Amino acid sequence: MAAVFETIIARRTVRAFGPEPVTSDHLTKLVEAARVAPSAANKQPLAYIGVNDPDLLPRIFDCLKWAAYIAPAGDPPPGQEPRGYIVVLKDKKVADETFFRYDVGAAVENMLLAAQEMGLASCWIASVNRPRVRDILDVPEDYDIDCVIALGKPAEHPVMVEMQGDDVRYWRDEAGVHHVPKRPLSKIFRLNSP
Ligand SMILES: Cc1cc2nc3c(=O)[nH]c(=O)nc-3n(C[C@H](O)[C@H](O)[C@H](O)COP(=O)(O)O)c2cc1C
Structure with missing residues (x-):
């Protein structure tokens, strides 16, 4: 499990x-x-x-x-x-x-x-x-x-990818694999410092 x-x-x-x-x-x-x-x-x-x-x-x-x-x-x-x-x-x-x-x-x-x-x-x-x-x-x-x-x-087995710029749209490649962009951690997370 x-x-x-x-x-x-x-x-x-x-x-x-x-x-x-x-x-x-x-x-x-x-x-x-x-x-x-x-x-x-x-x-x-x-x-x-x-x-x-x-x-x-x-x-x-x-x-x-x-x-x-x-x-x-x-x-x-x-x-x-x-x-x-x-x-x-x-x-x-x-x-x-x-x-x-x-x-x-x-x-x-x-x-x-x-x-x-x-x-x-x-x-x-x-x-x-x-x-x-x-x-x-x-x-x-x-x-x-x-x-x-x-x-x-x-x-089907979609894959997660790093988002390029601000484009939130998922897409399918030539093989039909579904790609899901996620915002990179560095863009959305700050630890302690500004
Ligand atoms: C509140 C909510 C509503 C959604 N509605 C739809 C929908 O109507 N049809 C659909 O195909 N996917 C829908 N989705 C799925 C999203 O498209 C999907 O979560 C997003 O593309 C991110 O992909 P992931 O779930 O693989 O991370 C919805 C997701 C959420 C959270």
Whole structure:
């Protein structure tokens, strides 16, 4: 089992998935990781719907948009769509508007790292047709749909590269490998001195 830091460094957003199923046990364990995340004022305003029913998977897939900088090249190829989803919901009765987004960040990152450790790849998706997802999953009006996490065995292996200048856009090379630029440590971190 990898140490947490190695899991953090190894995780990349993946948008092509193998045929292996995402099991109900996987989904339950991921929500267990989200459930115990830090929460502002410990309000815990989030709820989750796991999806791995083969009839529902294509319907949720049709509600999602992928890799805007390179669209449509980042769309999962036919046959390599996600094999599971977790839909993250905000309980409007509980959520504090100022802080709930911090809670989403903490809970989702917990799930992405837990997935990585379980051998599952993920894509955190905010570009969601929320009315359609609400309709498909019969989400009650008390809940807002915040985002969707797409899951499956990785069928691509993106690489992380040092950002050149200020260009934040990821790209694909001639071999189709996805490159993700990250700002260098020297640009974003200062230790003690100005
Ligand atoms: C809040 C949030 C929303 C995102 N929404 C989408 C999305 O709608 N579609 C998509 O393909 N990727 C989405 N991503 C994934 C980012 O594109 C990805 O995290 C970024 O390119 C960095 O790559 P990395 O996760 O491999 O480090 C989202 C990421 C975050 C944090």
